[in-house]
Amino acid sequence: MNRETVSAPSNIALIKYMGKADAVSNLPTNPSLSYSLKHLRSFVSIEKTKQDIDTVNSFTGEIQVELSEKAVKRYLKAFAKLKSVFALEDNYVIRTGNNFPSDSGLASSASSFAALCLASFKLACEEKSKKEALSALALSEDSNEAGLMEALSELSRKFSGSSCRSFFKDWSVWQNTGAKAIDISFKDLKYIAVVVSQRQKKVSSSVAHLEVLTSDLFTGRPERAKARCDKLLQAFEARDWQQAFEIVWAEFWDMHALFETSKVTFGYMEPGSLKVLRYIKQYWDENKDGPICTMDAGPNVHLLFRADQDKVFTEIKDKLSQSFLLLGD
Numbered sequence: 120m121n122r123e124t125v126s127a128p129s130n131i132a133l134i135k136y137m138g139k140a141d142a143v144s145n146l147p148t149n150p151s152l153s154y155s156l157k158h159l160r161s162f163v164s165i166e167k168t169k170q171d172i173d174t175v176n177s178f179t180g181e182i183q184v185e186l187s188e189k190a191v192k193r194y195l196k197a198f199a200k201l202k203s204v205f206a207l208e209d210n211y212v213i214r215t216g217n218n219f220p221s222d223s224g225l226a227s228s229a230s231s232f233a234a235l236c237l238a239s240f241k242l243a244c245e246e247k248s249k250k251e252a253l254s255a256l257a258l259s260e261d262s263n264e265a266g267l268m269e270a271l272s273e274l275s276r277k278f279s280g281s282s283c284r285s286f287f288k289d290w291s292v293w294q295n296t297g298a299k300a301i302d303i304s305f306k307d308l309k310y311i312a313v314v315v316s317q318r319q320k321k322v323s324s325s326v327a328h329l330e331v332l333t334s335d336l337f338t339g340r341p342e343r344a345k346a347r348c349d350k351l352l353q354a355f356e357a358r359d360w361q362q363a364f365e366i367v368w369a370e371f372w373d374m375h376a377l378f379e380t381s382k383v384t385f386g387y388m389e390p391g392s393l394k395v396l397r398y399i400k401q402y403w404d405e406n407k408d409g410p411i412c413t414m415d416a417g418p419n420v421h422l423l424f425r426a427d428q429d430k431v432f433t434e435i436k437d438k439l440s441q442s443f444l445l446l447g448d
């Protein structure tokens with residue numbers, strides 16, 4: 120990895136972005152709230168080339184990523200847009216990779232598009248000037264870091280919705296068009312991804328966003344998600360971790376119920392997912408404590424622990440590592 124490489128973290132949503140009000144610019148039907156996974160990152164470097172086209176390669180070495188033809192096309196389309204925003208006229212080689220296994224079934228589009236936007240901004244600063252790069256984002260030279268991240272986040276959202284939450288340290292909230300950092304007193308959480316299956320998912324999240332609109336249960340979904348987002352913020356404010364667990368638990372089941380009740384039914388839940396979920400629920404019932412638990416559009420289970428939950432973390436990690444591949448802390 121050369122020193123020109125930039126990186127962005129993945130993020131896990133506790134209130135989900137599921138269902139688009141506008142599929143062209145990825146406007147969500149409801150607010151979402153996520154935690155940035157600082158250890159799970161995508162890396163991007165961009166270098167000028169004499170070739171007459173832009174290309175995407177994966178890094179050689181430890182951070183590799185399997186790039187499907189479709190993924191490469193999507194990435195190059197995003198880069199073409201970024202080049203036009205920053206008025207970059209040359210051709211470039213993009214190198215990209217993740218520090219988590221690309222076949223682990225964990226979403227990497229959020230971190231990879233966020234890293235591409237950050238790397239393109241950096242490139243524009245070098246090739247043009249910082250002033251010009253900022254002005255392309257309608258920002259002035261004295262704009263602060265938060266303003267810059269919000270502008271890049273808005274750009275990235277159009278490439279992949281969830282990537283707009285990957286520009287902020289710790290917590291981020293995305294409402295309507297804009298994502299921004301939000302201060303929540305639970306910090307330095309520990310994270311475990313329980314990898315139930317490494318198979319490529321049959322229905323991508325982009326397709327899931329369209330399909331869920333056909334479910335009868337989608338009626339009231341934007342309102343339910345918004346109400347949960349408000350309640351979750353209140354629970355965090357009150358430092359009520361158990362209440363937060365319950366809200367997040369209901370939220371991912373709500374999303375999975377939408378999948379299972381779409382007109383063309385699909386789903387991601389596997390026997391292993393249920394096994395992990397039952398274990399976590401039982402742990403909470405027995406200990407009146409445990410991790411926040413969620414699932415994305417996939418079979419893997421995501422767990423977040425408070426920084427002071429050392430015993431809970433060790434017990435759950437020891438138990439789950441007997442049957443599953445675990446990633447994260």
Ligand code: DP6
Pocket residue numbers: 131132134135136137145151226228278279280281282324325326328415416
């Ligand atoms: C289930 O951001 O992958 O992970 O905007 O079409 O790229 P596109 O979809 P994407 O959707 C992510 C959906 C989710 C929930 C979430 O991260 O909020």
